[in-house]
Amino acid sequence: MSDKPQWAELFTEVVTSGLCTGCAACVIACPKDVLEYDRRGTVPFHIADDGGLDNCTHGERGCTLCTRACPRFRNWESEADHLRHGRDREITEVAGIGDVYLTRATSADELATGQDGGFVSAILNFLLERGDIDAALVGGLDEVEPWRTAPAVIRTRDEVEATAGSRYTYSPNLLAYPAAAESGAEKMAVVGMGCMVSAPAVMAARKTGKTARRLGLTIGLLCSKTFDEEIFDGLFLAAYGIRREEIVKMNIKGVFQLWLADGRYVEVPLKEAHAFTRSGCKNCPDFAAEHADISAGGIGAFSDWTLTIVRTELGRTIFNDALAAGVIEVRPGSDDPGAIALMNKLSTVSRKRWPEWAQGGPRRIPVTSA
């Protein structure tokens, strides 16, 4: 095996082994543009005339950037933990390291369009308007097909509002990076699930240079799984007669909750949705977006508040500044102990998904408690 691991190693150890989440970090890190992305399968692939599907001629000459960007390659979790916190996590830190709060936006608009407390929207608006970031990479909506998620670069309050809320199909938000960089953005925030927000940490730990530097702030979304696009026709339409363009909001709170344009509210049991689980999620060990600067989720007793985990020094500074500026309000996490217990339980469940045979994930630190 090469001591300079390249696409050939990434292909066998991550892409075809079942560890690949489809985060697209390898695609945006590749300086030779020989990696592309299959939006339907949510997987990267190597273009055939430059080494074939399973090898890369640039890799043979020493290029290792794709493996250095991948947040599932070899010792990724420990490297990201050390970069963010200077240490491996303790056994009890199943949901990663950080302090838990309940938060919500003080703006009525952000609260109305946000999925939970509109915290993520409030922070993005705050950072864009203060000039801390030039752009954010988020999950937007396809212009042609409603509810088809699509990576988006946003810069304005209107764009934050248009992309707020949660979709439960996969949006590889990092794929918006090239457009943001081409338009001159140097300071970017990434919003995304754990699979995406671990990438900038791993990239920085493995010194990928300017891509890592530009992806300066990460806002993670708690996540157990995403679903294939087929869920719209195969379940919602086939079993409930609901067309995707009728759905105005979705949430998952023990059941799939659907709000429809005509005012109806429909619940779909989660067990009916399991068959549509996206394959990239099946081995994912990270529920709580553990390497984000700040993570955000919707579990808990208070549906219009965001469960928020402040993880890093940068996250703490932004959180405090946003609070001082009055754009968010905050309650202690201890106001909802059930939410913290559920986060730890769901994190424990996810961490058990990392296969025994794989290197680098949570098995290195045995998980013993919820």
Ligand SMILES: Cc1cc2nc3c(=O)[nH]c(=O)nc-3n(C[C@H](O)[C@H](O)[C@H](O)COP(=O)(O)OP(=O)(O)OC[C@H]3O[C@@H](n4cnc5c(N)ncnc54)[C@H](O)[C@@H]3O)c2cc1C
């Ligand atoms: C696929 C998915 C699964 C989730 N699962 C859970 C869960 O199991 N438990 C839990 O507690 N929380 C979960 N969340 C997080 C929750 O739904 C909210 O995103 C979170 O609470 C923040 O709410 P908010 O009102 O502060 O965010 P908002 O202000 O509404 O901002 C949400 C941000 O998420 C981005 N986004 C929306 N959909 C996607 C997508 N598909 N891919 C990438 N980015 C997207 C938007 O562009 C926006 O920037 C999940 C989110 C997603 C997207």
Ligand code: SF4
């Ligand atoms: S997990 Fe992400 S970086 Fe790793 S191979 Fe898959 S798409 Fe590429």
Ligand code: SF4
């Ligand atoms: S479960 Fe969520 S965090 Fe994990 S790979 Fe799937 S989308 Fe990413």
